[in-house]
Amino acid sequence: MRAMACSCATAFLYGSSEGYRPLRELIAQRAGARGIRLDVPELVVTTGSQQAIDLVARVLVDPGDRVAVEAPTYLGALQALRYQGADVVPVPADTKGISVDELEAVVAQHRPKMLYLIPNFANPTGCVLSLGRRKAVLSLATKYRFFVVEDDAYGELYFRDPPPPSLFALANDEERQWVVHISSFSKSLAPGLRLAWISAPPELLRHLVVAKQIGDTHSATLSQLVAFHYLNAGSLEPALSRMRMFYQRQAYALQRAIKVELGDTPFRAEMPEGGMFYWADIPGVDTSAMLEHAVSRGVAYVPGAAFYADNPESTRIRLSFASASAEQIAEGVRRLGDCIREEQERAAQRNVRMEQSS
Amino acid sequence: MRAMACSCATAFLYGSSEGYRPLRELIAQRAGARGIRLDVPELVVTTGSQQAIDLVARVLVDPGDRVAVEAPTYLGALQALRYQGADVVPVPADTKGISVDELEAVVAQHRPKMLYLIPNFANPTGCVLSLGRRKAVLSLATKYRFFVVEDDAYGELYFRDPPPPSLFALANDEERQWVVHISSFSKSLAPGLRLAWISAPPELLRHLVVAKQIGDTHSATLSQLVAFHYLNAGSLEPALSRMRMFYQRQAYALQRAIKVELGDTPFRAEMPEGGMFYWADIPGVDTSAMLEHAVSRGVAYVPGAAFYADNPESTRIRLSFASASAEQIAEGVRRLGDCIREEQERAAQRNVRMEQSS
Numbered sequence: 001m002r003a004m005a006c007s008c009a010t011a012f013l014y015g016s017s018e019g020y021r022p023l024r025e026l027i028a029q030r031a032g033a034r035g036i037r038l039d040v041p042e043l044v045v046t047t048g049s050q051q052a053i054d055l056v057a058r059v060l061v062d063p064g065d066r067v068a069v070e071a072p073t074y075l076g077a078l079q080a081l082r083y084q085g086a087d088v089v090p091v092p093a094d095t096k097g098i099s100v101d102e103l104e105a106v107v108a109q110h111r112p113k114m115l116y117l118i119p120n121f122a123n124p125t126g127c128v129l130s131l132g133r134r135k136a137v138l139s140l141a142t143k144y145r146f147f148v149v150e151d152d153a154y155g156e157l158y159f160r161d162p163p164p165p166s167l168f169a170l171a172n173d174e175e176r177q178w179v180v181h182i183s184s185f186s187k188s189l190a191p192g193l194r195l196a197w198i199s200a201p202p203e204l205l206r207h208l209v210v211a212k213q214i215g216d217t218h219s220a221t222l223s224q225l226v227a228f229h230y231l232n233a234g235s236l237e238p239a240l241s242r243m244r245m246f247y248q249r250q251a252y253a254l255q256r257a258i259k260v261e262l263g264d265t266p267f268r269a270e271m272p273e274g275g276m277f278y279w280a281d282i283p284g285v286d287t288s289a290m291l292e293h294a295v296s297r298g299v300a301y302v303p304g305a306a307f308y309a310d311n312p313e314s315t316r317i318r319l320s321f322a323s324a325s326a327e328q329i330a331e332g333v334r335r336l337g338d339c340i341r342e343e344q345e346r347a348a349q350r351n352v353r354m355e356q357s358s
Numbered sequence: 359m360r361a362m363a364c365s366c367a368t369a370f371l372y373g374s375s376e377g378y379r380p381l382r383e384l385i386a387q388r389a390g391a392r393g394i395r396l397d398v399p400e401l402v403v404t405t406g407s408q409q410a411i412d413l414v415a416r417v418l419v420d421p422g423d424r425v426a427v428e429a430p431t432y433l434g435a436l437q438a439l440r441y442q443g444a445d446v447v448p449v450p451a452d453t454k455g456i457s458v459d460e461l462e463a464v465v466a467q468h469r470p471k472m473l474y475l476i477p478n479f480a481n482p483t484g485c486v487l488s489l490g491r492r493k494a495v496l497s498l499a500t501k502y503r504f505f506v507v508e509d510d511a512y513g514e515l516y517f518r519d520p521p522p523p524s525l526f527a528l529a530n531d532e533e534r535q536w537v538v539h540i541s542s543f544s545k546s547l548a549p550g551l552r553l554a555w556i557s558a559p560p561e562l563l564r565h566l567v568v569a570k571q572i573g574d575t576h577s578a579t580l581s582q583l584v585a586f587h588y589l590n591a592g593s594l595e596p597a598l599s600r601m602r603m604f605y606q607r608q609a610y611a612l613q614r615a616i617k618v619e620l621g622d623t624p625f626r627a628e629m630p631e632g633g634m635f636y637w638a639d640i641p642g643v644d645t646s647a648m649l650e651h652a653v654s655r656g657v658a659y660v661p662g663a664a665f666y667a668d669n670p671e672s673t674r675i676r677l678s679f680a681s682a683s684a685e686q687i688a689e690g691v692r693r694l695g696d697c698i699r700e701e702q703e704r705a706a707q708r709n710v711r712m713e714q715s716s
Contacts, residue, residue: 010550011550012547012548012549012550012551013548013549013550014549014550015550047405047552047574047577047578048574048575050571050572050573050574050575051573051574054572054573054574058441076571076572076575079571083416083569083572186372190370190371191370191371191372192368192369192370192371192372192373192578192579192580193370193578193579193580194405194574194575194577194578194579211441213408213434213437214408214412214434214437214438214441215405215408215409215412215573215574216405216406216408216409216412216552216573216574217406217408217434217552218552219405219552219578220405220550220551220552220577220578220580221550221551221552222550222551222578222580222581222584223578223580223581226580
């Protein structure tokens with residue numbers, strides 16, 4: 001409301017491709033408070049982080065170029081990279097994030113132009129890249145000369161402790177020449193505003209601004225004004241505090257429901273320490289094949305296979321606890337349990353038939 | 359305000375890539391009233407018409423593909439087409455728009471994948487494509503199988519009479535398979551909302567939606583809600599009436615100033631019948647070279663050369679009468695006159711020197 005009342009003229013006019021300057025200043029200021037040195041000229045507002053990823057892909061990737069990603073990783077990034085014709089090379093990750101040894105093997109062999117990763121409460125795994133691995137990734141980037149595109153969409157949604165500093169913050173001057181930092185208001189403020197930002201070394205940033213101009217001239221001024229006034233009023237920090245508690249409660253509700261409803265199934269998952277996703281494994285169950293049954297029972301999830309560039313792990317599943325109520329979560333997990341048990345029964349029957357026919 | 363009051367939840371949430379359904383319905387309804395049959399499923403909201411053009415370029419153009427454009431044409435379209443690696447082939451235009459004979463020669467020889475044009479009050483020329491030529495362009499599109507991308511950013515900003523029906527409206531069922539229609543709220547409502555829309559044959563539209571998802575997921579929901587409530591309240595038609603009168607007054611103010619201040623210069627221009635641009639010729643003056651002097655005197659314009667894919671006409675100039683006051687327009691043109699006279703003097707001195715040295 002205030003955005004429209006105070007800055008009516010500005011809110012509806014053309015703006016600069018880099019974004020509304022006062023908003024960029026507040027973003028840089030907040031990042032500074034989190035230990036991330038962001039200079040305003042190094043910072044461009046984008047129409048959501050999807051655009052930021054797409055801009056990086058458009059600027060850096062030529063058809064056939066290799067790009068390394070964690071496996072599994074964010075579907076929208078895989079799509080944007082492939083749309084530019086990238087040859088996406090997956091790197092295995094565990095609960096501490098991308099494996100540094102595997103990464104070095106991949107970059108030494110494939111010499112990718114960039115590595116895309118979500119260091120904090122990753123989508124879909126919820127994992128956090130450890131401090132040691134962050135430093136190792138930066139060293140590898142300098143050694144093998146590839147850009148690290150760090151997508152920090154979820155870093156502020158920690159339940160208890162903040163994650164380690166961002167790669168952008170950890171990088172020394174040399175390493176910083178290889179780091180692209182993306183962050184977003186979609187999880188912390190509102191996705192419908194379509195606002196994120198990107199920071200990159202100066203030459204790369206110039207190319208990103210050209211791609212941004214060509215892509216949509218600039219992001220919606222009205223959204224930028226709303227975000228500016230929200231931040232300027234100091235409303236974001238208390239909202240984030242509430243959000244952290246909210247998502248933690250949601251995660252606990254999901255954890256409880258899993259314990260109660262899925263104890264007799266092979267469902268395996270660890271409670272995440274932030275973000276909005278539960279990444280699980282259901283050995284013996286093809287979650288893509290199960291989706292239709294689940295949806296017909298009114299419970300939705302994303303089959304794990306969607307998050308792999310290749311060799312999908314078909315028994316993986318991503319559950320979101322972002323928006324359902326505790327009751328809905330409990331009921332959803334109950335129905336999911338029914339689906340899993342049915343799938344197991346079907347699989348058992350198939351096995352019996354196969355044994356009979358052999 | 360109302361958008362935020364009524365639909366607070368929706369305004370800040372993720373939306374569909376195709377756009378906010380009630381807004382798409384109102385857009386289709388308004389288009390229908392202008393004789394343009396637009397079905398809601400055929401209509402996708404974009405982040406300004408720049409994104410619409412960029413999406414078309416991304417979907418249709420592979421590096422080296424030929425794309426025909428009017429010469430001169432919108433700089434942002436040239437940039438988007440070239441960014442995809444298009445081989446842009448200019449087609450001469452006159453005061454009635456693109457030359458049909460020249461177009462047929464170009465398409466027969468180069469077999470472009472698409473033709474981009476602005477049929478109404480074109481940027482930069484202000485010209486309107488005649489009804490006969492519209493029909494001829496549609497016939498050529500079907501005959502030579504190329505897409506006609508019609509960018510109707512200015513069609514509602516006529517001073518007296520509406521322009522002929524859009525190509526999308528004129529097309530028969532066969533021709534319609536080759537027409538892509540783009541229109542925008544940037545000129546009629548507010549550029550800062552970054553809202554436009556695109557309509558295309560179903561298969562092409564599916565590809566455009568994929569590119570849209572990859573590009574920015576969806577356009578800002580808040581902007582879409584504002585546009586919806588503005589249209590729904592019936593506020594756009596009276597605003598457009600006022601805008602038409604306003605731009606006409608502005609154009610007259612510029613015409614008067616040109617008459618008074620530039621009568622003794624070679625400046626030549628015809629008053630446009632709509633839109634927001636005056637396209638002029640200043641024989642003997644390189645408008646790109648003159649820009650720096652003009653800006654240092656506080657008057658800005660776009661040198662004509664910017665609007666040509668090749669062989670720029672360096673004596674052309676685009677003046678905008680969109681936002682300056684009548685006084686500013688008069689003063690700006692007075693200063694422009696000073697610049698022109700100085701350029702002429704400089705050119706005369708150069709000629710004298712060249713004669714002396716030869």
